[in-house]
Amino acid sequence: MSGPIYTDLVTSLPATVPFVGPETQERARGRGFSSRLGANENVFGPSPMAIAAMADAAADVWKYGDPENFDLKQALAVHHQVDTDNIVVGEGIDGLLGYLCRMIVEPGVKVVTSLGAYPTFNFHVSGYGGDLVTVPYNGDYEDPVAIMEKAVEVGARLIYLANPDNPMGTVHPENVIQTAIDAVPDDCLLILDEAYIEFAPKGTAPALDVDDRRVIRMRTFSKAYGMAGARVGYAMGQKEVINGFNKIRNHFGMCRISQAGALVALKDQEHLRNTVLSVELGRKRIELIANEQGLSVVPSATNFVAIDCGQDGAFAKAVLDQLIERDIFVRMPFVEPQNRCIRLSVGQKVDLSFFELQFPMALDAASKA
């Protein structure tokens, strides 16, 4: 029997993928993690009001969610002072990135991103047969000028830039980003991934200009709003660009409980402010813990911190392995020289105390390995 015939593109894709969740590691280890600090999750969680709304919504889950996400889009439109037609809601930024790649990417299409930036975006680009063109980081910063120059040079149709950046946590001020937007070619689209924007200092996000067809802004309830597991992302942009999603998206793809939770989470801006404050304190504490070991951190505008382990990638990997051995789930950047770092989400106080205790031992063990 020959079996189904797949498209040449899908046949060419690798059968294994890099998405290894902490649960997979826990199953392989045969025991759970004490601290879950590797996935840029927000341990402070959503607004208690949002949790209550989701618990209430569970009883109504026999109904499909509204395929238009109307209530949530309306609340977001008010929040951001744009029209609902400028917003599309999807199954996390990951889901929206997939849809957007489907809209623009096909074999032969050039896509520019930073070397070592978000792997899920690369997964989607490759999944639609695009040619990824990468630009190195400049220090621990994405390099918007070089990215735009490369996009012009190769005739890119799509560009990815995260601000603040993941995995390094660094940030550019709004004028740098606006200059980058202004340099996007007319027939190209810049995805500005602002998943971590609520953690960043004021003056990070350029003013929203939803008449500019060259940029689409990606936001999420997964990070500062603490709802990663709910899968609610949204994108803002020019109406025609936004309406393109409707041609292809899974219209009934959103979880009704998640819709209800996001709507309430958005309203509780006080909880958001408290979260951001807790994260700031946590970042400082991680910096102190690193400093106590004679190490420095990369300045972060997110809810995670890259600790520079002071040597090469092999050493950082050894430190990471030692932390995992000690039941602390962390991750690290993929690419040299960023892979001299480990990346740690801001945890609860108890998480950071546990990390403070284990980190010197992990460093010591890694040094001897």
Add this chain to the structure above:
Amino acid sequence: MSGPIYTDLVTSLPATVPFVGPETQERARGRGFSSRLGANENVFGPSPMAIAAMADAAADVWKYGDPENFDLKQALAVHHQVDTDNIVVGEGIDGLLGYLCRMIVEPGVKVVTSLGAYPTFNFHVSGYGGDLVTVPYNGDYEDPVAIMEKAVEVGARLIYLANPDNPMGTVHPENVIQTAIDAVPDDCLLILDEAYIEFAPKGTAPALDVDDRRVIRMRTFSKAYGMAGARVGYAMGQKEVINGFNKIRNHFGMCRISQAGALVALKDQEHLRNTVLSVELGRKRIELIANEQGLSVVPSATNFVAIDCGQDGAFAKAVLDQLIERDIFVRMPFVEPQNRCIRLSVGQKVDLSFFELQFPMALDAASKA
């Protein structure tokens, strides 16, 4: 400014789509529905234990869901006596249909389905540029023999067949379906959509044969398990076919709360049995209500019933409009002669009493229109 350049395929797709939820209608009407019986939702809802599990999981929603859906897949593997490698979990059957179309469909690829069958499948096929080839219903039944003959004739790579059927609710016994599976060409894949299988009589589903690469079975928690809003579907098939999904799916696409709910819902088979019993009683009551008006129903093996309004599509549409005017949300088949019917989900007793009251008036008003 020229704006982003989309793929030719996406450019060619219609900008408007047929996904109109009841909420959209409610907003247009300016008032809510009293009875929500149009979307094949299961008004009896999920197991109370599943609701409790989802309410509990809301507090943990700061964590991403397990991208492997391991616990759920393991429970499903035990339930169906297959390996976890034979199962893929996704964002509803809709999401899985989208992924599967992406794997197989591209311009020039022929796909066979019944004329008037599931529009979301057609949306995905067209979305990937496939050529839909349709086969008429035979009476109110999908015609598996004609479908398979057509597939051979046109060299189809993908076939869609729902058993029980939507929108008519009719069902074929297992031997008819097994004969159809046996007739699938070696290089073709049959999607057997069994979304409503738990409502169907014993002897409807052919034995699972996960070594057969020619068929993939789609199941869901949206219908008998009463969790449409949670977006949990799964497919079972041969391991290589199943692993193809991993090349392209949104690995972190599943809502963590939904994962937790489905896991518990599966365990509460007593609730499922009670639901199926309530639905059977409800179907009989709808039949009685129709009979009282001198009308018949199409025999249903699902949680919805097609009432034959006894005239043409225009009349059925008028009846439907009258019911909507009377705050009862219903839908109807798209295609002649099935569009002589309206389609009604089994509601709560109070819903059916309300329908019993309103239906004669709706028929009367439609007759005079």
